Amino acid sequence: MKISQSRLALLALCLVQWVSCRVVQFQIDLTWEDVPVAGALRKAILSNGQLPGPALWLKQGDDVEFLVNNSMPFATTVHFHGIQQQGTPWSDGVPGLSQDEIQPGDQFLYKWKAADYGSYVYHSHVRAQIEDGLYGPIYIEPEDSVERPFALVSQADEPAMLEAEKHTQPIVISDWRPFPSEDILQIQVASGVENYCSNSILINGKGSVYCPSQEHINAITTEAQKQILGNATLTDMACLPPQAIVGSYPADLSKVPKGFYEGCTPSEGPTEVFQVDAASQYVSYDLISMAGLSSLVFSIDEHPMYVYAIDGRYVEPLLVDAVTVPIGSRYSVMVQLKSDPAGDYTVRVANNYATQLINGTAVLSYGRSTPGQSHPSQPYLNEAGANATTTAVFLNESRVVPFPVETPALHADRTYILNVNTINASYIWTLGNSYPMSNEELSPPVLFNLSAISPAYSITTLNNTWVDLIINITTMGQPQHPIHKHSNKYFVIGQGSEPFTYSSVAEAMESIPQNFNLENPQFRDTFYSPPSNTAPSWLAIRYLVENPGPFLLHCHLQMHHTGGLALALLDGVDAWPMDIPEEYRMPVMPV
Numbered sequence: 001m002k003i004s005q006s007r008l009a010l011l012a013l014c015l016v017q018w019v020s021c022r023v024v025q026f027q028i029d030l031t032w033e034d035v036p037v038a039g040a041l042r043k044a045i046l047s048n049g050q051l052p053g054p055a056l057w058l059k060q061g062d063d064v065e066f067l068v069n070n071s072m073p074f075a076t077t078v079h080f081h082g083i084q085q086q087g088t089p090w091s092d093g094v095p096g097l098s099q100d101e102i103q104p105g106d107q108f109l110y111k112w113k114a115a116d117y118g119s120y121v122y123h124s125h126v127r128a129q130i131e132d133g134l135y136g137p138i139y140i141e142p143e144d145s146v147e148r149p150f151a152l153v154s155q156a157d158e159p160a161m162l163e164a165e166k167h168t169q170p171i172v173i174s175d176w177r178p179f180p181s182e183d184i185l186q187i188q189v190a191s192g193v194e195n196y197c198s199n200s201i202l203i204n205g206k207g208s209v210y211c212p213s214q215e216h217i218n219a220i221t222t223e224a225q226k227q228i229l230g231n232a233t234l235t236d237m238a239c240l241p242p243q244a245i246v247g248s249y250p251a252d253l254s255k256v257p258k259g260f261y262e263g264c265t266p267s268e269g270p271t272e273v274f275q276v277d278a279a280s281q282y283v284s285y286d287l288i289s290m291a292g293l294s295s296l297v298f299s300i301d302e303h304p305m306y307v308y309a310i311d312g313r314y315v316e317p318l319l320v321d322a323v324t325v326p327i328g329s330r331y332s333v334m335v336q337l338k339s340d341p342a343g344d345y346t347v348r349v350a351n352n353y354a355t356q357l358i359n360g361t362a363v364l365s366y367g368r369s370t371p372g373q374s375h376p377s378q379p380y381l382n383e384a385g386a387n388a389t390t391t392a393v394f395l396n397e398s399r400v401v402p403f404p405v406e407t408p409a410l411h412a413d414r415t416y417i418l419n420v421n422t423i424n425a426s427y428i429w430t431l432g433n434s435y436p437m438s439n440e441e442l443s444p445p446v447l448f449n450l451s452a453i454s455p456a457y458s459i460t461t462l463n464n465t466w467v468d469l470i471i472n473i474t475t476m477g478q479p480q481h482p483i484h485k486h487s488n489k490y491f492v493i494g495q496g497s498e499p500f501t502y503s504s505v506a507e508a509m510e511s512i513p514q515n516f517n518l519e520n521p522q523f524r525d526t527f528y529s530p531p532s533n534t535a536p537s538w539l540a541i542r543y544l545v546e547n548p549g550p551f552l553l554h555c556h557l558q559m560h561h562t563g564g565l566a567l568a569l570l571d572g573v574d575a576w577p578m579d580i581p582e583e584y585r586m587p588v589m590p591v
Contacts, residue, residue, distance in 0.1 A: 021080065024114075025065045026056050030134065030221055032072040037133070037181035038189035038200035039267030040205045043180050045124070045134040051205045052172045053136025056122065058114040060143045066110040066122070075101035076134065076351040078127035080112065081328060081527045083138075084488050088112045089447055089549025089577060090584040091126050092486055094444035096453075097550040097568060099584075101126055109583070117142035118312025119170070119330035121287035124202055127437060128181035128292070128562050133205075135290040140312070149314050149403040150334070153306055160281040161334055168284035168332065169274070173325065175358070176200040176207070176296040178259045180489060185562065191255035193246055194427035195559050196293055197239040199259060201349050201360030205273040211264035220383050224354050224533070237264035247354070259397065272347065272362035274347065278337050281370045282560035286332050289325040292558040294351040295480065297385040297394075298331075300364050301345045304332040306397055311489065311524045311567065314403040317485070319379040322387075323395040324352060326482035328526040328556035331395075341366040345377040352385030353479055359383050374422035390396075397522070405520045408491040408542045412468040415504045416459050418483060418567065420555075421474045422530070426562045430473075431554070433457060434564030446550040446568065448586040453550075453568055462544045468493075471539040471551065472500050475530045480528040481560065483539065486551035487571070490521050492522040495530045496539035505540055516540070548572030 028047040035044045035051065047053030058064065068078050079093035092098045092108040098123070102108045108282040125137035173196035177184065184195045201209045217238045225234065228244050235241060239261040242251060259265065277282050285305075287298050297320035306317040309332035325330050325495055344366070349357035380392035387394065418432040428434055433456045442452045461467050469490075494505060494516040502508035509516050530537040554566035 008076070022063060022066060023064045024058055024125055025067070026271035027067040027069065028136075029069045032074070035299070036269065037205070038176055038202065038209050039269035040209065040265070042178055043132070045129060047133045047136055048135060051132065051133040053122070055136060056138045056168055058138070058140045059113055059118045059145070060140050064110075064112050064113040064114055068108050068110070070102045070104055070106055073104055075103050076126050076129060077101055078110065078122055078134070079483070079486070080110070080120065080122050080138065082120040082330070083112055084115055084547065085112055086115060086488070086547050087555055088552070089547065090580060092433060092549070092551060094552050095126055095440040095445070097446045097552060099138070099445055100443055101440070108446050109475045113142045114139065116312055117310055118148055119288065119332055121288050121290060121330065122311055123290060124522045126440060127187060128558050130290060130558055131181035131184065131292045135172070136285065137288055138202055138489070139168060139286060141166070147404070149308055149317055150351065150444060151358065152294070153317050153334075157281065164280065164282040164284040164334060170286045170365045171298075172204050172288045172290055173296050173298060174202045174290045174291055175351070176202050177292070181256075184559070187260060188559070190428040191253065192249055192251035192257055192425055193242045193260070193261070196245055196355045196562070197261045198292070198294060198351075198356065198358055199237065199264070201294070201296070201351070201358055203272045203347065203349055203360055203362040206362070207478055208269045209265065209267045209520045212238065212265040220357060222354070222384050222386070228354060234357065235442050237262055240355050249422075249424070249426050253425075274362065274364050276337055276364060276366055278341055281337055283335050283337060284332065285335065287323065287325050288330050288332055289327045291327050294325065294356070294358070295353045295385070296325060296352050297322055297352050297381055298348070299381040300335060300347050301379050303335050303345060303364065304333045307467075308332055308334050310400065310522070313523055315385060316401045316403045318395065318399060319393070320395045321392040321401055324385075325347055326480075326526055326556070328482055328484045332461060338366070343377070348379060348381045350381055350383060350385035354500065355479070357384055359385070363397065370510065383567060400522050401520050402523050403428060406523055408518060409544070410465045410518060411466070411506060412504070412542055413465040414461060414502065415468040415470065417470040417472055417500065419472045419474050420478065429555070429563040429565035431559050431565045431567045435554075435566035436564065437562055440567070442511065444586040445504055446570070447577070450570065450573065453510060456462070458570050460573045463545055463575040465545050465546055467545060468499055469504050469541050470528050471541070473529055473537045475547050476532050476535060478532045479557070480531055482526050482528055482556040483541070483553070484526040484556045485541070485543065485569075487547045487549070488543060489523050489525045490543040491539040492524055492527050493518055493542045495533050497530055497532070497537045499536045500538035525547075529554065545571045548575045550578055
């Protein structure tokens with residue numbers, strides 16, 4: 001999509017935060033450059049010269065025009081993660097489904113409405129480019145009429161909490177590897193070894209590469225990891241050796257380069273510092289995980305936090321000391337500040353998957369400490385992402401209650417059971433079937449030609465119907481999969497740690513009613529499948545088809561997504577969009 005020079009000049013006028021106009025215009029220029037990340041140089045995607053990309057600040061009800069200039073040597077798209085795209089499926093950013101890729105030197109203008117308040121994120125949706133740094137936060141300030149949950153914490157402190165929310169800050173947590181994404185994909189194919197290790201944990205793009213001694217690694221190895229390892233040890237990158245990952249699939253370890261799962265090379269990068277003022281009483285942060293393959297746990301030493309919104313929707317506030325942020329999820333937290341702080345406090349982020357022991361840190365600073373004289377703060381979180389004390393409270397998802405409560409229909413019109421497993425190689429996954437990356441090249445995209453995609457990689461639904469999706473983890477030992485649905489959110493209505501042997505939720509509820517919640521279920525766009533450490537597991541989600549168009553359902557572990565753990569939802573095929581704006585039309589229209 002080409003944009004006129006006059007249009008570009010107009011867009012440049014609105015590259016500001018908290019704009020008051022109803023149409024908010026925003027522009028990112030994408031470049032592919034050598035940049036130091038975690039103290040080491042590698043190629044990365046910069047958005048307006050930075051990583052993560054600049055924050056997009058909006059007010060609920062704004063119309064958004066988001067211009068992407070692709071100055072990189074390869075094609076890309078941008079997806080607006082968690083944004084409903086009601087009536088604008090052509091702006092969802094999935095190549096092969098809603099648009100063609102944005103070619104080098106070209107531009108694309110996305111248009112959508114900021115209908116819902118809260119924390120969101122934009123990121124690439126081509127191949128594994130998230131691994132290269134194309135992501136940035138979105139915040140949509142709620143309308144004044146939206147009821148906030150802060151009085152449930154303290155009516156006296158509510159004004160301070162409201163003020164903190166107005167100035168909420170994004171904290172983007174992620175992992176980083178020394179290899180560009182295309183190299184990782186090629187290494188997997190050549191070696192048969194799935195990419196499952198990082199060399200750094202980043203907080204707002206900042207961090208370092210630490211290489212602990214083997215003695216230290218052995219000392220902090222968890223009991224679960226010891227059971228997997230047997231007589232072996234974690235590598236010098238604190239990773240499980242590949243034999244524990246590839247299983248019975250063929251592998252050629254000679255094709256695995258240094259730094260993929262072993263061969264740690266230390267490097268020092270900058271540390272993120274969060275400056276706070278005790279007089280404010282509270283500070284609000286939006287925790288956003290854009291990791292490629294890590295399950296990251298977040299905490300601030302000696303500072304409990306109220307989780308007050310998840311995936312952009314308010315919940316009844318829960319006081320916790322640490323929270324696990326699944327990839328793609330957003331947790332908004334309110335932190336009460338100390339009235340008499342005694343120095344700086346460590347912000348900790350650690351991976352709690354068994355595949356690797358890795359963590360990163362930042363600093364919460366009141367600006368009162370003297371360098372070298374701060375006392376060490378006391379952690380809630382250890383290096384394995386687990387409890388460092390006997391009393392620290394980690395967020396329990398079963399205690400989360402939406403605010404206000406919304407409920408799904410009591411019965412679904414259609415049920416799809418989607419089996420999740422690896423096939424043929426450790427890096428090839430199924431969600432029902434294995435969704436090939438070649439589907440990103442479908443042209444015209446499915447929005448403009450329903451028959452473009454094979455029924456093997458899609459399901460069809462009718463408008464204004466309720467659909468149940470059973471994410472059926474068929475084998476033990478799989479990681480928890482962060483399941484993300486594009487367009488509208490879903491209700492998390494059930495889960496279990498045993499095989500799902502039923503044809504529907506209704507049938508399952510006759511035998512195991514305790515495994516379901518239709519009274520106050522969470523309303524999410526990303527949610528973990530249950531652990532499958534000792535048995536297969538399953539997750540039941542229910543959604544209303546109310547936005548006709550092609551939307552993706554997928555695991556947000558990047559190499560699982562590119563490995564096939566995805567499915568196209570052809571929603572509302574009986575009301576498929578025909579009145580497509582002229583600038584988005586393609587040569588072939590749906591039949």
